[in-house]
Amino acid sequence: MxxxxxxxxxxxxxxxxxxxxxxxxxxxxxxxxxxxxxxxxxxxxxxxxxxxxxxxxxxxxxxxxxxxxxxxxxxxxxxxxxxxxxxxxxxRLNKVLSFDRIDRSLTVEAGITLEAAQNAAREQGLIYPVDFAARGSCAIGGTIATNAGGIRVLRYGNTRNWIAGLKLVTPQGELLDLNRGLIKNSSGYDLRQLVIGAEGTLGIVVEATLQLTDPAPRSNVMLLALPSFEVLMDVFAVLRSALSLSAFEFFTDIALKHVLAHGAQAPFAETYPYYVVSEFDCADDAQEAAVLAAFEQLAEQGQVLDGVISSSDAQAAALWRLREGITESLAQYTPYKNDVAVRISAMPAFLAEAQSLLGEAYPDFEVVWFGHIGDGNLHINVLKPGDMAQADFVAACEQVTKLLAKVLQEHGGSISAEHGIGLVKKPYLDCTRSLAEIELMRQIRRAVDPAGLMNPGKVFD
Ligand code: 2HG
Ligand code: ZN
Structure with a gap:
């Protein structure tokens, strides 16, 4: 047929x-x-x-x-x-359609890469601030479908903050022009926001109007080596109150080992258990002095074992590479990925529980922790041992994810911070969303797509 x-x-x-x-x-x-x-x-x-x-x-x-x-x-x-x-x-729908100087918006087709959209914004002296490592390959439409986050959510928020309008082709072939770039629009349900994060279950996004903003002030990048997980949030608190942060990311010694094996430059002569990459404004003498003062305070308190501040764009890029190169460096181990979120205030308690749970559950697997700790978002990658069948590995990881999802539920967290639910996290959706919420999502889906033809099986059945 x-x-x-x-x-x-x-x-x-x-x-x-x-x-x-x-x-x-x-x-x-x-x-x-x-x-x-x-x-x-x-x-x-x-x-x-x-x-x-x-x-x-x-x-x-x-x-x-x-x-x-x-x-x-x-x-x-x-x-x-x-x-x-x-x-x-x-x-093939990958063009920039228009730029509006007054609105400071860029209208693009959905298939344009994030990087091409960022470049088009930069050519106009502005920025599209959503950013993450897959920028060169991911399409704007996909970032909208998953409400993608990335490395500067701390300052700029997620994709949904930057979509001033979008065009959606519905399952019936209607073209909806949602929000049309308006900043204020108090005219009933915001269907644009419903589509953002719907993972292609409500139709296909074909165009988007991206809100642009001023380029960030001159910034610097700092890499810190830390003794323990426990001090991460303290360091975050100190830096956040002293500096104007645009990113606060972390990774472990195991993550660093893989990135270095993949060609990155070792930052320090010694290795340490935990690392933070932080980006902060450094536009004048006062901001520079604040950086040094914060750094000294942390060192005196014994919270920082080593550190480096970039002194050139090339060095800043090299420090970023240590964090941004992690996913690629792990790809050969077909990792089982978790992308979890809790409120920042819940992070210390969650971290302690998650670490002890995963330590016990995965004694034989290498577990790589990294992520956007300043947004309360952790990536936990479990690496498949070379001699293990993929199906057995996934089955073992899924058992542990059930337990992790329960811990997340106790802390009011989410089983997907920025990667979406798709097929991978569908079994755990009910630990993050109530049954009443899931039923309401189903009803909305049925109203938009009664035949269930849009990306079936994704998010929920
Ligand atoms: C990142 O933050 C991406 O680098 C990928 O969200 C995370 O590979 C992962 O688990
Ligand atoms: Zn991420």
Missing amino acids: NGNALDALRRRLPDLRLKTEPADLEFYGRDWTRRWTPAPLAIALPGSVEEVQGIMRWASEFGVAIVPSGGRTGLSGGAVAAHGELVVSTE
């Missing part, structure tokens, strides 16, 4: 670019998770919004499921197509 459906699609949209080669199905049918075997029906690469609308009308007529697809850098399986779905890639 789907073969016939595909013929009908070809007849209906003769100019639509379609790929059906096995290598393409494999390439476009998966994201950075490597757990599912891709098996899409075909890959559509629309070149216009009208083509996306045509695809959606066809899909609803023929009952074909759709998987929206951007840069497929997601880590929760949100872009996996393993059941004969049509993957709709926004790859």
Whole structure:
């Protein structure tokens, strides 16, 4: 039946670019998770919004499921197509459409990479402040679908703060122009915000109007070596009150070991248990003096074992690389990933419990802790031993994640801070959202997509 459906699609949209080669199905049918075997029906690469609308009308007529697809850098399986779905890639919808100097906004197609959008903003003397390591490959549409966070959430917040408007093609092929760049709009439900973070279950985002802002003042990057997990939050408190921070990230000695093995430069002659990378404004003498004073205070209190402050852009980039290179350096171990959040105030108690739980649960596995500690967001990657079957490894990790999800629930946290629920975290959604909330999400989904064709199986069943 789907073969016939595909013929009908070809007849209906003769100019639509379609790929059906096995290598393409494999390439476009998966994201950075490597757990599912891709098996899409075909890959559509629309070149216009009208083509996306045509695809959606066809899909609803023929009952074909759709998987929206951007840069497929997601880590929760949100872009996996393993059941004969049509993957709709926004790859060709990658243009900057307009810039408005008065509104300070940039309107882009959904398939543009985050980096290209950032560059376009910079060319206008402004910035789009959402930023993270996958910037060169991820698509803006995907960042909207997951409400992506990243390394400067501490100062700028998540993606949803920066989307002034978006265009959505609904499962019926309607084009909705949501919020149209308005700053104030008190006219009922904010459907734009509902779409942000919906992981492609309510339609396909085809365009976005990004709010831009002034470039940050001159900044510097500091790397600190710390003796224990316990001092992390104290160091954060000291730096946050003394400096104007734009990032406060951490990683462990194990993370550093992997990044160094992947080609990064060792920052210190010795190794230490924990590290913090912090970025802060350093625009004048007063700010520079504050940095030194804060550093001395921490050293005197014995909270910092070693430290370095960047003295050039190249050195700042090298320090950032130690944190931003972690994911790539771990990829060869097909890690089981956790991306959890608690309120910052709950972090010390949560950290202590999570550490003891995972220490006991994973005595034989290497566990890598890192993340956006200043946002209350931890990434916990468990590395698969080379000789272990992937399925056994995942099964073992899932048992532990159930326990971790309970600890998170006790601390009012979330099982997904910024990577989305997708397929990977679906079994634990009810530890983060109440049953009443999940039922309400289901009802909303049914109202928008009664046939359940948009990214089925993602977020909830
Ligand atoms: C990061 O912060 C990304 O580097 C990826 O969110 C995290 O690989 C991970 O677990
Ligand atoms: Zn992250």
